[in-house]
Amino acid sequence: MSEDGIRILLVDDHPIVRAGLAALINGHGDMRVVAEAQDMDSALRAVACHRPDIVLMDLNLGAAEHSGAEITAAIRDKPSRVLVLTTYQTESDILRALDAGASGYLLKDAPAEELFAAIRATARGETVLSPAIASTLVRRSSRPGPTVTEREVEVLELLARGLGNKELAKEMLVSEGTVKAHLAHIYTKLGVDTRAGAVAAAIERRIIRPT
Amino acid sequence: MSEDGIRILLVDDHPIVRAGLAALINGHGDMRVVAEAQDMDSALRAVACHRPDIVLMDLNLGAAEHSGAEITAAIRDKPSRVLVLTTYQTESDILRALDAGASGYLLKDAPAEELFAAIRATARGETVLSPAIASTLVRRSSRPGPTVTEREVEVLELLARGLGNKELAKEMLVSEGTVKAHLAHIYTKLGVDTRAGAVAAAIERRIIRPT
DNA sequence: TTCGGCATCATCCGATCGGCCAATCTTTGC
């Protein structure tokens, strides 16, 4: 890795963004884009084929079936390290990605220099988080206020897809009463009183991400 | 403009994406990024100050108050031409931008070459649309299926914000009965039977955009 | 001009939702 710099695999579904990032990265002597992928399947193949040091992955993969966290998990045991680059900072996304084994989580809001620093740090084996991300996580753990449960996030995500209580119950394999209990908790925690309002508030607070 | 190539103003709220696009564009001899802006206000100032030939604008400006179409309208009478570069292709966004006077509408899904071609074409005074965009517009006009009304789109957008029927009525300055009528029409057109489902379907069909 | 689409409004009724109360069971942590 040291002779030709940090070898990077770019994963993003937007060719234009990909080309931009590649141009940006290749302008630096100590790192190089060795492959690109536009979806999860080709990303997996590229990892196996090119053995990059770092997978720079845009989690905002449009209407992807794979949750992005999935792929991170699939790559985790390979020698490559995954650096997630995304637009959103929903609690569920961050936690899911980190749980899956991502070595870093960066927001596109960050300045370009931060990206390079993050790439180098990740290559050194360190774990990198955007300041905004870090503060989100800190806020999460040290907030006296209401914290939505994992299960409640599930409910919110299904809610955003327009399911009714019966459907919610069937989907989550619980009774309708349980669903209503979760909903009641969510309502009080978010300070709303309708399902639609809950979805709006959840999106507002970046608890879930709009479909 | 001809001595130093096409002068471009980049507008995008993500520094990383901006840096990537700048690196990409500046790699071409016949075009150059002369200024960058991360929000609408600084974009307007930059237009007045640098007089770019083209404003390459990312409409996907996070939680922007300004609709993006607004700014396009504000720039329109200046000598600069606006080329919109975005992720989404909702009917309302496209039509709004074109109505506002954008000279082009490109999806990030497009290959990078298409971006350069679009920049050059826009500089020549032509109007450019992504193939996907064009087909969306064509589909819109030649589709036998259900077409949601302007008013119904309004309802859908408010619906996505979690309002109840009473609130809907107050917001739209009509009676609750009218709201329910609109809802009924929307349900049959989208093939759903709940407000949440309608929101999901509307987002799915790119009629509205998740907030 | 006539027909159809759109927006507007109203009423009735069954289904669903949201609020309130109470209970059991598992996990987590002190």
Added chain:
DNA sequence: GCAAAGATTGGCCGATCGGATGATGCCGAA
């Protein structure tokens, strides 16, 4: 081991929602 928190379920009731139906006015196309 015990307390706290989360997940689970049940029932009751008023409020809201969704479906069906009908009616009016406006405007553009045939």
